[in-house]
Amino acid sequence: MVLPAAFDEMKGSGGGIREPYLSVHQWLQGQDIAELKRKRSEAEALFRRTGITFAVYGDEAVSERLIPFDIIPRILSAAEWRRLAAGIEQRARALNAFMYDVYHRQEIIRAGRVPADLIIQNAAFLPEMMCVEPARGVYAHVIGIDIVRTSANEFFVLEDNTRTPSGVSYMLENREAMMHMFPDLFARNRVAAVEDYPDNLRLTLESVAPRGLDREPTVVVLTPGIHNSAYFEHSFLADQMGMELVEGQDLVVVDGALQMKTTQGLKQVDVVYRRIDDAYLDPLVFRRDSVLGVPGIFDVYRAGRLTIVNAPGAGIADDKSIYCHMPEIVEFYTGRPPILKNIPTWACRRPDDLAYVLEHLSELVVKQVHGSGGYGMLVGPAASADEIEMFRMLMKARPDRYIAQPTLALSTAPTLVEAGIRERHLDLRPFVLVGDRVRLNPGGLTRVALREGSLVVNSSQGGGTKDTWVLQD
Amino acid sequence: MLGRTANDLFWMSRYVERAENMARLLEVGYRIALLPREGHGQDEEWRSTLRSAGCEQGYLAKHGVYETSKVVAFMLFDADNPSSVYSCLATARRNARAQRTALTREMWESLNTAWITLSAIDPATLTPDKLPPLFDWIKERSALFRGTLLNTILRNDTFYFNQLGAFLERADNTARILDVKYYVLLPHNEPVGGEIDSVQWAAILRSVSAHRSYRWVYKGYKPWRIADYLILNRQMPRSLRSCYEEIVQALVELGRYYAATNRPQELAGEILRELADADMKAIFQSGLHEFLTAFIARNNHLGREISATYYFTEKVVSC
Numbered sequence: 001m002v003l004p005a006a007f008d009e010m011k012g013s014g015g016g017i018r019e020p021y022l023s024v025h026q027w028l029q030g031q032d033i034a035e036l037k038r039k040r041s042e043a044e045a046l047f048r049r050t051g052i053t054f055a056v057y058g059d060e061a062v063s064e065r066l067i068p069f070d071i072i073p074r075i076l077s078a079a080e081w082r083r084l085a086a087g088i089e090q091r092a093r094a095l096n097a098f099m100y101d102v103y104h105r106q107e108i109i110r111a112g113r114v115p116a117d118l119i120i121q122n123a124a125f126l127p128e129m130m131c132v133e134p135a136r137g138v139y140a141h142v143i144g145i146d147i148v149r150t151s152a153n154e155f156f157v158l159e160d161n162t163r164t165p166s167g168v169s170y171m172l173e174n175r176e177a178m179m180h181m182f183p184d185l186f187a188r189n190r191v192a193a194v195e196d197y198p199d200n201l202r203l204t205l206e207s208v209a210p211r212g213l214d215r216e217p218t219v220v221v222l223t224p225g226i227h228n229s230a231y232f233e234h235s236f237l238a239d240q241m242g243m244e245l246v247e248g249q250d251l252v253v254v255d256g257a258l259q260m261k262t263t264q265g266l267k268q269v270d271v272v273y274r275r276i277d278d279a280y281l282d283p284l285v286f287r288r289d290s291v292l293g294v295p296g297i298f299d300v301y302r303a304g305r306l307t308i309v310n311a312p313g314a315g316i317a318d319d320k321s322i323y324c325h326m327p328e329i330v331e332f333y334t335g336r337p338p339i340l341k342n343i344p345t346w347a348c349r350r351p352d353d354l355a356y357v358l359e360h361l362s363e364l365v366v367k368q369v370h371g372s373g374g375y376g377m378l379v380g381p382a383a384s385a386d387e388i389e390m391f392r393m394l395m396k397a398r399p400d401r402y403i404a405q406p407t408l409a410l411s412t413a414p415t416l417v418e419a420g421i422r423e424r425h426l427d428l429r430p431f432v433l434v435g436d437r438v439r440l441n442p443g444g445l446t447r448v449a450l451r452e453g454s455l456v457v458n459s460s461q462g463g464g465t466k467d468t469w470v471l472q473d
Numbered sequence: 474m475l476g477r478t479a480n481d482l483f484w485m486s487r488y489v490e491r492a493e494n495m496a497r498l499l500e501v502g503y504r505i506a507l508l509p510r511e512g513h514g515q516d517e518e519w520r521s522t523l524r525s526a527g528c529e530q531g532y533l534a535k536h537g538v539y540e541t542s543k544v545v546a547f548m549l550f551d552a553d554n555p556s557s558v559y560s561c562l563a564t565a566r567r568n569a570r571a572q573r574t575a576l577t578r579e580m581w582e583s584l585n586t587a588w589i590t591l592s593a594i595d596p597a598t599l600t601p602d603k604l605p606p607l608f609d610w611i612k613e614r615s616a617l618f619r620g621t622l623l624n625t626i627l628r629n630d631t632f633y634f635n636q637l638g639a640f641l642e643r644a645d646n647t648a649r650i651l652d653v654k655y656y657v658l659l660p661h662n663e664p665v666g667g668e669i670d671s672v673q674w675a676a677i678l679r680s681v682s683a684h685r686s687y688r689w690v691y692k693g694y695k696p697w698r699i700a701d702y703l704i705l706n707r708q709m710p711r712s713l714r715s716c717y718e719e720i721v722q723a724l725v726e727l728g729r730y731y732a733a734t735n736r737p738q739e740l741a742g743e744i745l746r747e748l749a750d751a752d753m754k755a756i757f758q759s760g761l762h763e764f765l766t767a768f769i770a771r772n773n774h775l776g777r778e779i780s781a782t783y784y785f786t787e788k789v790v791s792c
Binding site: 050179225227231236238239244246247260261262265 | 475570573582628784
């Protein structure tokens with residue numbers, strides 16, 4: 001596969017080691033590969049023992065797997081992070097303003113910036129949410145913004161995850177493991193702490209409790225259960241925040257309020273941090289066959305007696321066809337040009353774009369508009385002729401379901417693989433919290449494509465993770 | 474605490490305790506199966522072991538005949554047997570995983586490590602010489618789990634529900650072993666006496682890890698003393714009396730924690746008072762088997778009362 005040479009975050013383009021990596025580079029020079037591999041197995045044994053696993057769909061035999069963990073940290077300088085943080089915060093505010101508008105007066109449609117059908121016809125748009133007033137006007141309280149880098153100064157947003165982004169537990173546990181194994185590295189580098197994320201999440205959740213509550217709000221984490229791929233994270237966060245981890249069967253609507261079934265009877269719940277999809281929330285309103293949700297929960301929400309985090313219908317902002325319009329959206333609501341750029345995107349619903357994309361399939365990355373997790377995507381330069389032809393047929397049949405982007409040479413960082421230390425492509429998912437204010441922990445989750453040349457970092461597709469360092473000045 | 478959490482914790486501790494008891498029963502059965510026997514052979518021994526474990530029917534339906542290797546496989550590794558050590562640890566670990574937030578890291582790791590190790594064992598590779606160390610290992614893991622529970626967890630409802638599960642299961646187990654073997658203990662059997670009976674008596678004590686401690690308390694095997702030891706003795710940590718001391722204490726503490734008295738407390742208090750006031754002679758006179766059957770039923774009843782009082786599986790319909 002032919003790609004422009006990727007930017008390596010340690011070596012840079014000028015040959016010398018880049019400033020943020022100096023100390024780690026020096027440390028790496030003195031390390032024995034076999035010893036590093038032993039440390040890696042030590043970390044993995046620790047993860048398995050503590051149960052930091054995820055379930056792989058369609059894999060009955062081995063239902064609990066580890067996400068491969070790479071022990072070489074990914075490092076950002078304080079200045080790099082400051083710029084990213086400003087862009088992330090701007091984007092988080094714009095996304096929420098957009099959703100408030102979409103579910104109220106729809107000024108952005110009236111202004112002709114976003115086509116009406118893109119919203120009204122969108123599967124992620126919930127008409128049931130029209131004119132609902134969520135606490136503090138926030139829809140997406142927890143957002144994971146996927147960012148890729150192509151050079152020393154170029155960062156692009158790959159996508160905005162505004163439904164139920166996961167991975168933050170790995171950010172925290174990776175740091176735990178690194179501090180446990182390499183305390184000397186932390187002594188030699190000023191690495192910004194990430195461990196207050198659970199506190200920040202709790203503060204955020206409490207800040208969006210329904211108005212007029214005359215007691216401490218009761219907040220719970222709602223999980224689909226132990227078979228969900230992110231179950232570990234659900235229980236991890238509930239534990240770290242000191243909240244009940246509930247399933248749909250533990251909740252019931254009584255007297256117009258959401259109640260959980262405790263050993264002492266029913267107890268009212270004010271905020272639900274749900275980790276189940278909209279469709280499963282309430283069988284009376286959405287999917288009738290859902291056994292994961294709570295009948296009647298949506299009515300309680302609409303009546304303002306409950307806050308659901310993220311709000312139902314928040315998926316409208318992470319739809320890939322909306323993504324194409326993010327530069328206009330950010331500018332429309334913040335009055336400033338976006339600090340973080342979008343990747344140029346062809347929306348195949350537009351005939352001109354489709355024609356271009358079909359002609360250049362072998363150079364582009366094609367994604368499904370509603371897809372996620374790296375499933376159902378085509379990486380043109382790495383695809384076989386058959387795969388390309390299959391996508392061509394699919395796209396001609398339903399062009400509105402696809403977008404395409406140039407194949408970016410994602411930046412690389414040194415990674416420990418079988419052959420030794422090699423450069424592998426990576427991305428970054430910072431987690432930003434929106435409540436009474438915006439809270440952002442430095443760094444985020446770095447995902448790394450462990451296969452040589454691969455650009456797909458998703459854990460479901462053989463990706464691993466790294467500890468992410470933001471250095472302090 | 475969620476009712477479902479209480480339910481999961483209660484059963485988690487029950488299943489760990491059960492896994493340990495299965496290992497004990499098997500250990501003793503296996504030991505006796507190795508002895509030269511006259512008259513009724515090993516069949517009777519395995520039948521009573523399976524009956525004590527409460528899985529005789531399931532075993533017969535699957536295997537038909539008593540055979541040492543089959544009984545061992547059934548009680549250790551058979552996933553179709555809900556009381557096999559494998560199933561017990563699988564359920565306990567599943568409950569632990571569902572209630573990860575209610576467990577300390579130490580508790581979770583002790584269970585998870587036990588599960589990872591056990592599920593990696595290929596039953597086909599278990600030659601007879603590997604069985605005794607495996608029985609020991611199971612008991613050790615259970616002890617480690619109990620130890621982490623006792624040493625690391627807050628004394629709140631989480632702790633009390635675990636205690637209740639562990640001691641209701643233990644009481645059930647001790648009563649079952651006695652019930653299955655009660656004919657060995659009946660006074661009119663004494664004249665028969667002889668080698669076998671003292672082996673059997675020792676086996677009963679062994680299955681509750683008490684054959685050494687017994688000798689410190691009593692001299693010589695006498696059926697009524699063995700029964701007294703396992704039913705009424707307050708010092709013996711697996712006796713019915715001891716189990717009920719713990720159960721009552723857990724229920725009282727739970728009541729204090731929730732600031733409410735309740736039906737299970739009264740029930741357990743009643744059972745404990747009766748055990749404290751009873752004497753072995755009277756029990757033998759009115760029938761040891763009848764006494765134990767009634768006890769097992771009341772113990773189960775208490776379990777159901779606890780489950781109902783603390784809404785373990787309450788179904789509330791939306792309105």
